[in-house]
Amino acid sequence: MADILIKNGYILTMDPDTGDLKKGEVAIENGRIIYVGLSYNGKADKIIDASGSVVMPGLVNTHNHAGMTLLRGYADDLPLAEWLEDYIWPVEAKLGPEEIYAGVRLACLEMIKSGTTTFADMYIHEQAAARAVEDCGMRAALSYGMIDFGDPERAESSLLKGRNFVKDFNGAANGRISVMYGPHAPHTCSQQFLQDVREQARKDDVKVHIHVLETEAELNQMKEKYGKCSVNMLHDIGFFDSDVLAAHCIWLSEGDMDILAETGVHVSHDPVSNMKTAAGIAPVPQLLEKGVNVSLSTDGCASNNNLDMFGVMKTAALLHKVNSMDLTVIDARKVLEMATVNGAKALGIEAGMIKEGYYGDLIVVDMKRPHLTPLYDVDSHLVYSARGSDVTTVLVDGKVLMENGQVLCMDEYEIMVEASKAAKKTDSQHLIDVLGLNDPSADQ
Numbered sequence: 001m002a003d004i005l006i007k008n009g010y011i012l013t014m015d016p017d018t019g020d021l022k023k024g025e026v027a028i029e030n031g032r033i034i035y036v037g038l039s040y041n042g043k044a045d046k047i048i049d050a051s052g053s054v055v056m057p058g059l060v061n062t063h064n065h066a067g068m069t070l071l072r073g074y075a076d077d078l079p080l081a082e083w084l085e086d087y088i089w090p091v092e093a094k095l096g097p098e099e100i101y102a103g104v105r106l107a108c109l110e111m112i113k114s115g116t117t118t119f120a121d122m123y124i125h126e127q128a129a130a131r132a133v134e135d136c137g138m139r140a141a142l143s144y145g146m147i148d149f150g151d152p153e154r155a156e157s158s159l160l161k162g163r164n165f166v167k168d169f170n171g172a173a174n175g176r177i178s179v180m181y182g183p184h185a186p187h188t189c190s191q192q193f194l195q196d197v198r199e200q201a202r203k204d205d206v207k208v209h210i211h212v213l214e215t216e217a218e219l220n221q222m223k224e225k226y227g228k229c230s231v232n233m234l235h236d237i238g239f240f241d242s243d244v245l246a247a248h249c250i251w252l253s254e255g256d257m258d259i260l261a262e263t264g265v266h267v268s269h270d271p272v273s274n275m276k277t278a279a280g281i282a283p284v285p286q287l288l289e290k291g292v293n294v295s296l297s298t299d300g301c302a303s304n305n306n307l308d309m310f311g312v313m314k315t316a317a318l319l320h321k322v323n324s325m326d327l328t329v330i331d332a333r334k335v336l337e338m339a340t341v342n343g344a345k346a347l348g349i350e351a352g353m354i355k356e357g358y359y360g361d362l363i364v365v366d367m368k369r370p371h372l373t374p375l376y377d378v379d380s381h382l383v384y385s386a387r388g389s390d391v392t393t394v395l396v397d398g399k400v401l402m403e404n405g406q407v408l409c410m411d412e413y414e415i416m417v418e419a420s421k422a423a424k425k426t427d428s429q430h431l432i433d434v435l436g437l438n439d440p441s442a443d444q
């Protein structure tokens, strides 16, 4: 007997072996998909009616700093280095584990409501992020972000924190949490530190998550320091392998792209963040052409400023079309693949497709909406017209986290209250109390 049977939906399996089903059923048992087809020949504890909806794999967001929801709109429209060094880093120093827990809970709420079932994260107080993920039921690949700035003491203490995080949380939350090592970037970490992290990750059999060539300034800095760009430096120290997830990868030469392809590095593309921070345009069509696994991501809320992967999908498609002045360069199906199949591949999880044996991580998107009418092509609507708020039901690990628009795994109002209280720790003079927290008559 299945735990859950989803009926009457258009099943976008994303599985090339089975193709999509105009009307089909998906059965889930013990957290895994046990049936995908026209009609399930058995009973189920719970039926979900997906009439007029698309049932698809949950979206996979492969680069986030989830706790940064607290800094959403905190310091916008500033040059990237100034933004990070003068605003973000000083304020992050004021945030403790309780604040980050509240921020990541808010991030998870936002992600669940917009159809993301798995995210990869790199941030401070990552144990608090793990607790938030455990509590809400999402799936995540978490890393403690490490920076040494060439200081051997800082390198040692960062690596120790990273190792402890890996030891404590690998496979936590019933396997929903996986861990990665998170050296921040080639220009904020020394070569020695990057080598040490690489070695430790191989020893522990854990993947690595890093920012690579996000800005032209990084490219210039690396050329000055090492006489070569980040990709060549990392390649020369044996850093690259198929267990590496590299975010951004904007300032790449043809040769850099070949290195990424040959070493099997996974690229996380953050089009909205890259446009907002004026970082540049990653050569995604060329990377895909060379066989690099490119997935999609929001980046943190301070540079996006939300976590809606539907917005990211549309932006990715539009950006590369106009950048190449060729609208055939990337189509809706390719974008959907990046947001599902490719993301799951980068994180090494059995998700991203609705397929027997895979995790019961899926979402239901309501197509009975004015902006999705009429319906000729499901792929087109999902990428060019749908929004995160069209997602009505979300399952992770076979558990229903949201049903018919009702979030079941947390109290939405409480999450907003806690996050707003945590944001006070920034000491910002500009914080506006929209929830009325300082007004006793608004107490609930």
Ligand SMILES: N[C@@H](CCSC[C@H]1O[C@@H](n2cnc3c(=O)[nH]cnc32)[C@H](O)[C@@H]1O)C(=O)O
Binding pocket: 065, 084, 088, 089, 092, 122, 123, 124, 144, 145, 146, 147, 148, 158, 184, 211, 214, 273, 299, 300, 303
């Ligand atoms: N602060 C820690 C480690 C940093 S975690 C990851 C860092 O990435 C930062 N971050 C967020 N968005 C971006 C981006 O777009 N580019 C570069 N760094 C970013 C974020 O603010 C956070 O400080 C330490 O010093 O050891």
Ligand SMILES: [Zn+2]
Binding pocket: 063, 064, 065, 211, 247, 299, 300
């Ligand atoms: Zn980032």
